[in-house]
Amino acid sequence: MASLTPISQSQSLFNKTRCPPKSLTSPNLGSDFLLKKSSVSIPRMSTRVPMKAAGVVSATTAEKAKKRYPGESKGFVEEMRFVAMKLHTKDQAKEGEKEVKEPQERPVAKWEPTVDGYLKFLVDSKLVYDTLEGIVEKAPFPSYSEFRNTGLERSAKLAKDLEWFKEQGHVIPEPSAPGVTYAEYLKELSEKDPQAFLCHFYNIYFAHSAGGRMIGKKVAEMILDKKELEFYKWDGELPQLLQNVREKLNKVAQSWTREEKNHCLEETEKSFKHSGEILRLILS
Secondary structure, rough: OOOOHHHHHHHHHHHHHHHOOOHHHHHHHOOHHHHHHHHHHHHHOOOHHHHHHHHHHHHHHHHHHHHOOOHHHHHHHHHHHHHHHHOOOOOOOOOOOEEOOOHOOOOOHHOOHHHHHHHHHHHHHHHHHHHHHHHHOOOHHHHHHHHHOOOOOOHHHHHHOOOOOOOOOOOHHHHOOHHHHHHHHHHHHHOOOOHHHHHHHHHHHHHHHHHHHHHHHHHHHHHOOOOOOOOOOOOOOOHHHHHHHHHHHHHHOOOOOOOHHHHHHHHHHHHHHHHHHHHHHOOO
């Protein structure tokens, strides 16, 4: 214990170390100096504000960008479904925003279909499905092979229906301009624009499984004595078949950039235009 510095001596040393050097007690380095020192540090603090503001702006921008793609959190097919629903009329879908302009956009109950017109529709539809299924089988892009033998294929079913009409004494017409034009467009897209092509693939098959079935039932009641065509029958549970294709489309789209996804969505309107022209044949 004797080796420890005495308390009085320690206090003396402590006091000495606390005394500022004379240079700091100069009148020129008093409170004014301290204020100046404080004022110098203010700009350093203020430089942080723009960084925070930039973060807020960045977050807001990101939030706005997120709102542009409804359904994105559920997968890309949900984004395609959302865009497609907007192109329906209110009578066709509750999310619809399109005004009724074309005859085929009116409620089906107000249609006046003809057997000849319906045959034209079936023939042109078969050409489109022949084209789609041929492209998928050939697969100019490897991703197309994902959509072989999905159970949604319609070409063989339509062949049976046309054979039935022929047995009833009807003359089967050649494909008309709407079907030929659409088939050629699909071939062209498939070779150079896979995102646009798969937009058409999705809308053609999924629209037929929903609104298409309803139209087929109504038309059959009007002109076919309620005959149910093979075109509206599937081997297996349709909801599961659709879910399987939905998962495949989501899987393929995972490798797409946001720009490629947007390009696919933008093609939806063209898909509706071509399909609408074929549907209108029922009323011809």
